[in-house]
Amino acid sequence: MKKKYIYYPxxxxxxxxxxxxxxxxxxxxxxxxALEELEDWNCCGATSYFSVDEGDAFALASRNLALAEQQxxxxxxxxxxxxxxxxxVLLKTKKILEENKDLYAQINLKxxxxxxxxxxxxxxxxxxxxxxNDFGLDNLAKQVKFPLKGFKVASYYGCQIVxxxxxxxxxxxxxxxxxxxxxxxxDPVDWPLKTRCxxxxxxxxxxxxxxxxxxxxxQKAQEEGANVIITCCPLCQHNLECYQERINKQFRxxxxxxxxxxxxxxxxxxxxxxxxxxxxxxxxxPSLKRFxxxxxxxxxxW
Amino acid sequence: xxxxxxxxNIRIGFYxxxxxxxxxxxxxxxxxxxxxxxxxxxVVSRDYKYMCSDPxxxxxxxxxxxxxxxxxxxxxxxxxxxxxxFRRAVEKAGLNPFYFQMVNIRENVSWVHTETEPATEKAKDxxxxxxHRVFYHKALETKKVRIHPDVLIVGxxxxxxxxxxxxxxxxxxxxLVEKEPTIGGxxxxxxKTFPTLDCAACILTPKMSQVKSHPNITLWTxxxxxxVDGFVGNYKVTVRRKPRYVNEELCVGCMACIEKxxxxxxxxxxxxxxxxxxxxxxxIPFPQATPQVVLIDPETCIEFKSGxxxxxxxxxxxxxxxxxxxxxxxKEIEVGAVIISTGFKTFDAKRLPYYGYGKYPNVYTSLEVExxxxxxxxxxxxxxxxDGSTPKAIGIIHCVGSRDKKTNRWCSKVCCMYSxxxxxxxxxxxxxxxxxxxxxxxxxxxxxxxxxxxxxEENVHFIRGRVAEVTxxxxxxDEQGKLIIRVEDTMIGIVRRIPVxxxxxxxxxxxxxxxxxxxxxxxxxxxxxxxFLERHPKLAPVDTFTDGIFIAGACQGPKDIPDSVAQAGxxxxxxxxxxxxxxxxxxxxTAYVVQEECSGCRTCLTICPYNAISRDEEKQKxxxxxxxxxxxxxxxxxxxxxxxxxxxxxxxxxxxxxxxxFEEKKNIEFTNA
Numbered sequence: 002m003k004k005k006y007i008y009y010p011x012x013x014x015x016x017x018x019x020x021x022x023x024x025x026x027x028x029x030x031x032x033x034x035a036l037e038e039l040e041d042w043n044c045c046g047a048t049s050y051f052s053v054d055e056g057d058a059f060a061l062a063s064r065n066l067a068l069a070e071q072q073x074x075x076x077x078x079x080x081x082x083x084x085x086x087x088x089x090v091l092l093k094t095k096k097i098l099e100e101n102k103d104l105y106a107q108i109n110l111k112x113x114x115x116x117x118x119x120x121x122x123x124x125x126x127x128x129x130x131x132x133x134n135d136f137g138l139d140n141l142a143k144q145v146k147f148p149l150k151g152f153k154v155a156s157y158y159g160c161q162i163v164x165x166x167x168x169x170x171x172x173x174x175x176x177x178x179x180x181x182x183x184x185x186x187x188d189p190v191d192w193p194l195k196t197r198c199x200x201x202x203x204x205x206x207x208x209x210x211x212x213x214x215x216x217x218x219x220q221k222a223q224e225e226g227a228n229v230i231i232t233c234c235p236l237c238q239h240n241l242e243c244y245q246e247r248i249n250k251q252f253r254x255x256x257x258x259x260x261x262x263x264x265x266x267x268x269x270x271x272x273x274x275x276x277x278x279x280x281x282x283x284x285x286x287p288s289l290k291r292f293x294x295x296x297x298x299x300x301x302x303w
Numbered sequence: 304x305x306x307x308x309x310x311x312n313i314r315i316g317f318y319x320x321x322x323x324x325x326x327x328x329x330x331x332x333x334x335x336x337x338x339x340x341x342x343x344x345x346v347v348s349r350d351y352k353y354m355c356s357d358p359x360x361x362x363x364x365x366x367x368x369x370x371x372x373x374x375x376x377x378x379x380x381x382x383x384x385x386x387x388x389f390r391r392a393v394e395k396a397g398l399n400p401f402y403f404q405m406v407n408i409r410e411n412v413s414w415v416h417t418e419t420e421p422a423t424e425k426a427k428d429x430x431x432x433x434x435h436r437v438f439y440h441k442a443l444e445t446k447k448v449r450i451h452p453d454v455l456i457v458g459x460x461x462x463x464x465x466x467x468x469x470x471x472x473x474x475x476x477x478x479l480v481e482k483e484p485t486i487g488g489x490x491x492x493x494x495k496t497f498p499t500l501d502c503a504a505c506i507l508t509p510k511m512s513q514v515k516s517h518p519n520i521t522l523w524t525x526x527x528x529x530x531v532d533g534f535v536g537n538y539k540v541t542v543r544r545k546p547r548y549v550n551e552e553l554c555v556g557c558m559a560c561i562e563k564x565x566x567x568x569x570x571x572x573x574x575x576x577x578x579x580x581x582x583x584x585x586x587i588p589f590p591q592a593t594p595q596v597v598l599i600d601p602e603t604c605i606e607f608k609s610g611x612x613x614x615x616x617x618x619x620x621x622x623x624x625x626x627x628x629x630x631x632x633x634k635e636i637e638v639g640a641v642i643i644s645t646g647f648k649t650f651d652a653k654r655l656p657y658y659g660y661g662k663y664p665n666v667y668t669s670l671e672v673e674x675x676x677x678x679x680x681x682x683x684x685x686x687x688x689x690d691g692s693t694p695k696a697i698g699i700i701h702c703v704g705s706r707d708k709k710t711n712r713w714c715s716k717v718c719c720m721y722s723x724x725x726x727x728x729x730x731x732x733x734x735x736x737x738x739x740x741x742x743x744x745x746x747x748x749x750x751x752x753x754x755x756x757x758x759x760e761e762n763v764h765f766i767r768g769r770v771a772e773v774t775x776x777x778x779x780x781d782e783q784g785k786l787i788i789r790v791e792d793t794m795i796g797i798v799r800r801i802p803v804x805x806x807x808x809x810x811x812x813x814x815x816x817x818x819x820x821x822x823x824x825x826x827x828x829x830x831x832x833x834x835f836l837e838r839h840p841k842l843a844p845v846d847t848f849t850d851g852i853f854i855a856g857a858c859q860g861p862k863d864i865p866d867s868v869a870q871a872g873x874x875x876x877x878x879x880x881x882x883x884x885x886x887x888x889x890x891x892x893t894a895y896v897v898q899e900e901c902s903g904c905r906t907c908l909t910i911c912p913y914n915a916i917s918r919d920e921e922k923q924k925x926x927x928x929x930x931x932x933x934x935x936x937x938x939x940x941x942x943x944x945x946x947x948x949x950x951x952x953x954x955x956x957x958x959x960x961x962x963x964x965f966e967e968k969k970n971i972e973f974t975n976a
Binding site for chain 2: 171173
């Protein structure tokens with residue numbers, strides 16, 4: 002484990018995905034994993050900027066990496082990016098600048114104008130990676146206060162955290178979230194759509210197509226008997242949670258399944274309060290009766 | 304530089320070759336010829352379009368006679384290609400062939416450089432180095448060594464079988480060594496063969512029994528080559544014969560023992576049936592296995608595991624062939640030539656998790672389906688899924704593991720055709736709807752395109768597109784309980800979901816898992832993908848860079864049966880040509896000991912990789928067997944008193960060559976060490 006991780010929330014975790022931000026901070030604090038927010042961070046460029054101007058997009062993303070290196074000084078810290086898009090963009094920038102020395106030199110020229118320099122030493126990590134590989138699942142299991150026995154959890158990885166770079170999990174059949182679920186005492190649901198696209202921004206552009214993709218995921222998770230879907234991406238969470246009513250109306254479905262961040266699920270098992278975990282921000286709160294876990298103390302947490 | 308050591312009046316002829324445009328388009332050959340004319344000892348210097356042509360060779364011969372030349376240099380291609388040609392030409396003109404030197408300005412200059420000026424300078428440098436070198440060349444004699452007339456063939460698939468029969472029919476003795484308990488290889492597993500649909504067993508098993516009964520063939524199955532020593536014409540090979548625990552001389556293959564085995568049912572996965580059925584600890588791979596001898600698998604046999612078996616098999620055998628105490632046997636043989644035909648392995652479909660092999664029971668590899676459609680297979684030729692039902696729709700996915708940067712980049716060549724064959728057979732057996740998912744249909748071969756046409760007429764569906772995934776995740780009720788193949792149909796530009804009951808993965812061909820081991824044993828090379836490397840891709844397709852070692856079949860690259868057989872025939876012909884010659888000329892680049900300077904320290908004895916050096920105990924000196932020496936130079940470098948020299952690579956030659964290389968580079972300090 003590192004002494005400290007540099008935390009890069011990105012824009013989503015400050016707006017629609019604020020519950021992700023709250024829960025990750027709360028869980029990491031509970032587990033004594035120190036997070037220090039990256040000072041003066043900027044937009045990662047997400048995925049869209051790269052198709053507009055690749056050079057500027059790399060410069061934008063690498064400014065965050067350069068800032069992280071400045072902030073870490075001589076210490077060996079990693080940068081942690083919870084949002085899937087941020088994680089991929091930062092990782093992609095690091096990888097491509099490593100391979101393309103010309104581009105690396107160009108980008109550094111741009112960074113020098115604002116007195117920054119990117120060396121390439123900072124590692125880009127995802128919180129799942131930190132929890133599984135640095136903190137350890139055995140340690141996590143030891144911290145569990147309320148084992149989520151009987152919980153059926155569908156882990157949804159989305160598209161970006163294992164593809165195209167599979168840094169900490171299998172590209173086609175990722176299992177890290179399922180292993181976390183197991184460590185919390187819950188039952189992972191085996192479903193084949195765990196890396197299938199959630200529709201991304203299609204729900205806002207070509208809604209018909211977006212909803213169809215969404216519906217497929219939700220329907221399957223429900224069919225497999227999942228009580229809850231956990232995700233690690235603010236856009237996935239938004240897509241899967243917010244359109245259920247519309248899908249039901251349009252496709253005559255009966256979908257009703259809560260979609261929460263994996264950090265919120267961990268928080269529940271660790272005994273953190275609903276408020277600490279931002280559960281109050283959900284449209285569709287997972288009801289405890291539905292989960293049918295232990296009565297008593299966990300109920301109070303809700 | 305040339306004050307001492309060289310042999311008298313040196314008269315050099317230098318020839319630079321255009322090689323059509325190959326050299327002349329980059330190197331200014333005329334300038335090179337003009338320049339070399341100014342160098343010491345050079346009497347004639349010319350450029351010519353094709354030096355290797357007859358007129359080119361005659362030019363050299365004429366000059367030798369008219370100008371009394373005694374050293375010849377040709378600057379052209381790699382010595383690998385034409386050194387022999389020019390040495391012979393020089394010899395015909397009455398000069399010792401080792402007065403010839405070759406400069407490679409094609410592979411080393413014109414093919415790797417683009418700018419004329421520096422390329423020409425480099426060609427001049429190399430030419431100058433050669434001019435300096437030939438001053439020290441000596442007349443050498445080639446030695447002849449007798450060739451052992453027997454041939455070893457490693458691998459008893461169709462290629463090995465065909466090569467063995469060809470050579471044996473020519474009256475030569477053949478050892479055929481096969482790792483598995485039976486010969487037959489992959490072909491023995493097939494049902495029918497494309498494009499004629501003749502039964503694989505019907506055409507293969509007669510050849511297998513010919514191998515067994517042929518008086519000139521010694522067949523060693525369940526055996527492996529463990530050591531290879533020697534050189535062309537004189538290989539010493541060690542073969543390990545694994546114990547079968549059944550005496551091969553006594554067993555007649557009646558299989559009574561198998562029936563009486565204490566296990567009433569099969570115990571472990573049957574390798575021959577691709578794991579689709581189970582076999583007992585005492586078994587025979589398939590009814591026509593050759594030799595028709597059973598064997599015992601000690602991993603599962605109770606007698607081997609606990610020693611407490613009732614041994615009903617022993618009781619059942621009236622020929623007393625079962626021998627639990629059988630030990631492995633080590634055989635040492637001498638052969639003149641070796642043919643390697645170790646075959647291939649199929650791509651492991653589990654490496655592509657999105658096709659669901661190993662996850663969904665009804666996803667099969669093509670080899671498994673070969674067994675399913677085979678009348679002698681685990682289901683007696685009935686194509687049924689693992690739950691016993693008959694598939695109504697079947698998808699065949701082409702190029703699994705092939706033509707993919709993530710796995711194997713090459714086209715496996717046989718998959719399109721065997722997929723068509725399987726499509727036909729599956730349709731015949733089940734009447735199901737058959738879908739082929741292909742990237743490109745590749746059907747070059749006699750009667751192959753016609754076979755494809757026939758399938759199109761049989762209403763097999765062809766969808767052009769690389770399959771994205773196989774999933775059991777239904778999106779509409781019709782897909783429920785089916786495997787859904789998701790693919791972009793690139794002909795109509797949409798993504799399709801095709802529900803099927805059975806998926807067949809047309810797995811590609813890969814180098815055998817032992818390929819690297821075999822490569823090291825026989826001192827041959829592999830191409831980047833791991834298949835054995837031929838000496839020349841067009842002109843020496845069955846030779847290797849090691850003389851006397853030939854390759855045939857899919858160990859050299861993906862190949863179908865006709866190609867494997869053709870190549871096996873070619874390899875057999877090459878081996879016969881070699882052994883029929885009776886003796887082989889050895890390159891005289893061997894090392895020799897200057898007796899007066901040898902202190903008898905034994906350093907060279909231990910390091911020689913070919914055991915070519917012995918010590919004359921009486922004289923207390925080292926002695927090198929020229930027939931065994933391969934000219935690697937290790938002893939020359941290691942000798943502490945500099946007493947070992949090597950023909951064609953003597954210090955004077957090499958230093959003079961280096962001096963020549965740098966002579967005009969004034970800024971480089973060169974001192975003779």
